Amino acid sequence: MNTVVADITYRAMLGRKRIWLLVLLPVALVAIAALLRLLNGESEQTAVTLMKTFAIGTMLPLLGLIGGTGVIAPEIEDGTIIHLLSKPISRPVIAVTKFVVAASLIAVFAAVSTFAAAYLLTGTESGVATGFTLGALFGGVAYAAVFLLLGVLTRHAVAIGVIYALVWEGVVGGYVPGARKFSIQQWAQSLADQISSSAFFSTEVTLGFAVPAMVIVTVGAVLWTGQRLRSLSLTGDD
């Protein structure tokens, strides 16, 4: 961890207009929950559906994409990253710092809004709110690492990230059972399922697979990011 790198990165992410990218989806989630509560009253089933499809299924990967690529990809694109890299700081330390910033932002925005939305709909019934909050928290951390890596691997991180989130996790994961094992979204859900006792909710991926997978993917992606940064080449205009 390097506090100066973290400070600059937080400022870049939270300053001015960019914060709206992070705020928009969580606000939408809470607003939808409030609306459903007003129209239908408390409903555990509604809560579980909203959590599965919107909180974990849509908001989490998109926040992961915004946060994970956002902490590094724009800086590589416009060359400002030179300011950090031309200093006697090891590149893996810079990678870890960027990861911590991304993970903390995603975790906070995703987890807080997930809890608020679930609580609005079911209170503390069946541990739905707590379960999905933890799922969003750890899923968000894994997404942060994966999309951070994507941000240093390719200049088309956002496009590839969107395709991954929508096509792989959304479509393939939805219809091809085997693909679900390799989906951060499914891991986050199995964590939620473990804690929640709701009858409206069951997952296929076991916790015994999901937790180690999440840890391996997160640690691996951060280490790889560090190695990749060590060899980051900047080409001039000529």
Added chain:
Amino acid sequence: MTTTSPPVTTRQGVLELAQVSRWYGNVVAVNDVTMTIGPGVTGLLGPNGAGKSTLLHMMAGFLAPSNGTATLDGRQIWHNHDIYRQIGLVPEKEAVYGFLTGRQFVLSAARLHGLPSPADAARRALDLVEMTEASGRRIETYSKGMRQRVKVAAALVHDPQVLLLDEPFNGMDPRQRLHLMDLVRRMGEEGRTILFSSHILEEVERVAHHIEVLVAGRHAASGDYREIRRRMADRPHRFRVRSSDDRRLAAALIADLSSSAVSLTEQGIEVQVTDFARFTALLPRTARDLDVHLWQVSPTDEDLESVFSYLISGSAR
């Protein structure tokens, strides 16, 4: 009898490129360049696209040579982040964190270097580039020249032995340019190793005591600026002349030794000049004597590319 050579004092801040090449796929950006850059100001001169940035990036540790080695005081630069204790880098790209103030930006550089008193170091660096007054404003409000200076301040904050600047005078107004040139010269006199790239000869010769010329990725010439200047003036020139009587004027010009070839074309006379000084004196005199009016006299090969390609052919001889 044995002679003992004096102890070799290890000079600090010597950049060395040994047979360095860099290619991107099939395109060779830098081709087998060997050069040593020591203390003082060195200008890296070459037309756009000559590979100056590529070379500078390899010296700054932001690009691995495809072949050969780039070292600073014998230590490898690539994959060595400790090297930045000695190197200050001013990249060409204008982008800096616009949301920071000038002071915050320079202070962050001092902190990233882990300096003992970062605030003092930042103040000194901002003073040096005369940016103290504007340092409380966000960088996004700065002019191009101010951004450039604040980048220089950030690069100087740790008092590096080596300073690398990529096209530092680009986009500056004349006053800012003079000020930065003065600063660069002064730092060179203090014994720092300073290398800056430029595609403008006048810029380079005003600041650098030593010039390295890069053309099409190859090391075309190296030396004192007077030497480079002389070789540039000595080269054969081509002129196009349009007059009221091209044929008569052409006959008189070829009769003199200052030209090696004269041809009549639709657009006027093309003259290959071998003695520049003599030709420039001869032309108006001859025109007056023959009572021929000169409509146009223009060099056809004054662009940098042809000057540089002449230098390459000269160094190949």
